[in-house]
Amino acid sequence: MRKIFVKTKNVKQMVSMLNRLRDRGEGIPGMGLIYGEPGLGKTYAITWWSAQNDAILIRSANLMSARWLLEEIVEELGEIPYNKYSDIFNQVVSQLLKTPKTIIVDEIDYLTIDSRAVETLRDIHDKTDVPIVLVGMATANKRLQRHKHLYDRLLEIIKFEPFCKQDINEIIDQLSEITFTDCAKKLLFSKTNRFRQIVKTITKAEQLAKANGIKEIDEITLKEVLTDGSIDDETDNFRNEVA
Numbered sequence: 001m002r003k004i005f006v007k008t009k010n011v012k013q014m015v016s017m018l019n020r021l022r023d024r025g026e027g028i029p030g031m032g033l034i035y036g037e038p039g040l041g042k043t044y045a046i047t048w049w050s051a052q053n054d055a056i057l058i059r060s061a062n063l064m065s066a067r068w069l070l071e072e073i074v075e076e077l078g079e080i081p082y083n084k085y086s087d088i089f090n091q092v093v094s095q096l097l098k099t100p101k102t103i104i105v106d107e108i109d110y111l112t113i114d115s116r117a118v119e120t121l122r123d124i125h126d127k128t129d130v131p132i133v134l135v136g137m138a139t140a141n142k143r144l145q146r147h148k149h150l151y152d153r154l155l156e157i158i159k160f161e162p163f164c165k166q167d168i169n170e171i172i173d174q175l176s177e178i179t180f181t182d183c184a185k186k187l188l189f190s191k192t193n194r195f196r197q198i199v200k201t202i203t204k205a206e207q208l209a210k211a212n213g214i215k216e217i218d219e220i221t222l223k224e225v226l227t228d229g230s231i232d233d234e235t236d237n238f239r240n241e242v243a
Ligand SMILES: Nc1ncnc2c1ncn2[C@@H]1O[C@H](COP(=O)(O)OP(=O)(O)O)[C@@H](O)[C@H]1O
Pocket: 004, 005, 006, 007, 008, 011, 037, 038, 039, 040, 041, 042, 043, 044, 045, 195, 196, 199
């Protein structure tokens, strides 16, 4: 399989959103939310954009406190965190005022359990004006509505949608080293709409083709690949952890 970053419809929407937040005028709140079902490529897309735009990317974790979050941000800024909470907060603020950077926080669902961490992000935004983008699961939008002061600052909210037919075609054409027939593409579209499953299916199809000298994946061959038990629906432990 080719290692290519595919610019799906979701990705294009996300890029415009992040660029708009970064380039917005003064005095306009600049927080954003990206949410959607697991496996649609959110983490991959923000990782790609962060690397291109020198953004700070934080992955939240279960039981992450406000202090822990601040320490992660300080480390991403290339500094050693001070000891006192208020000092670390000021350290983050002064660094970001000097060199503004977009902060993206993945798996925000963990932080919605303890409101202090979420409020810390809001405070950083208010003091520095840097864009802060939260990324989470399908339920993140609802969960964040509980944090009214933060929710009011969300200028842009986008949902990663399941792939359309064109997305699936582009993903297969760009990632697969073996050609899929149109019927096979159609079948894959009807069976899955998650990146992870598509990636697994392409890998299996490539292996099968190699082992059997097949030049093209047609519907029948794809059915064989899809009935392989290892390409299951996404099971997401994370979903259970934060439920
Ligand atoms: N734009 C993309 N181009 C190529 N592969 C991708 C892309 N987005 C996701 N993937 C593949 O799908 C997998 C799952 O995506 P991920 O970003 O973890 O989904 P999410 O964060 O929405 O659960 C990635 O590990 C990667 O292999």
